[in-house]
Amino acid sequence: MSREVSAASIAVHGERLAINHCxxxxxxxxxxxxxxxxxAVEDALPVARGRTxxxxxxxxxxxxxxxxxxxxxRAVTVTPDEETVTTLRFDLPMRRCPGxxxxxxxxxxxxxxxxxxxxxxxxxxxxxxxxxAIDPSELGPLARLNYTLRRHRRT
Numbered sequence: 282m283s284r285e286v287s288a289a290s291i292a293v294h295g296e297r298l299a300i301n302h303c304x305x306x307x308x309x310x311x312x313x314x315x316x317x318x319x320x321a322v323e324d325a326l327p328v329a330r331g332r333t334x335x336x337x338x339x340x341x342x343x344x345x346x347x348x349x350x351x352x353x354x355r356a357v358t359v360t361p362d363e364e365t366v367t368t369l370r371f372d373l374p375m376r377r378c379p380g381x382x383x384x385x386x387x388x389x390x391x392x393x394x395x396x397x398x399x400x401x402x403x404x405x406x407x408x409x410x411x412x413x414a415i416d417p418s419e420l421g422p423l424a425r426l427n428y429t430l431r432r433h434r435r436t
Contacts, residue, residue, distance in 0.1 A: 283297070286404045289396055289397070290373065290390050291371060291393045292373075294370040295367060297368065299311055311361065313361040314365070315398075315402060317360065317361035318369060318398055319398060321357050321359045322357050322398065327383060328340060328388060329385045330343075331389065337376065339378040339380060341383050342380045344379060353384060354371065355373065356368060369398075373393075374386070
């Protein structure tokens with residue numbers, strides 16, 4: 282499955298997202314995919330070191346980042362197990378170090394990556410668990426209650 286979301290200053294497009302389906306209608310992103318995605322993104326996107334009341338400094342050489350941020354597209358491949366490969370494509374602000382030339386995420390945008398990943402996984406499960414995905418009359422009483430509570434939490 283493929284989904285795209287935008288959160289704060291970052292847009293992310295996920296290709297071949299793995300989704301777990303339960304017989305009672307519950308849909309979730311596998312835990313190992315979420316952990317692997319966060320780990321792969323942290324490894325692939327260097328983050329500038331922030332300073333109070335001053336501009337960021339390079340995470341590699343320590344030079345002050347004086348160049349303005351520019352929009353960049355980055356692809357990150359996530360492999361939580363040997364069978365599944367998920368590609369995440371980010372559109373995000375990056376700043377280039379004038380000293381070593383390393384492109385890095387501004388310190389203020391580091392939390393936006395986590396928010397964007399969470400929004401992507403939520404959008405993937407919301408898309409599948411829409412009204413057309415399940416007929417509540419086919420569920421047992423406990424599963425029907427869980428389905429109804431989950432539906433009302435989203436509205």
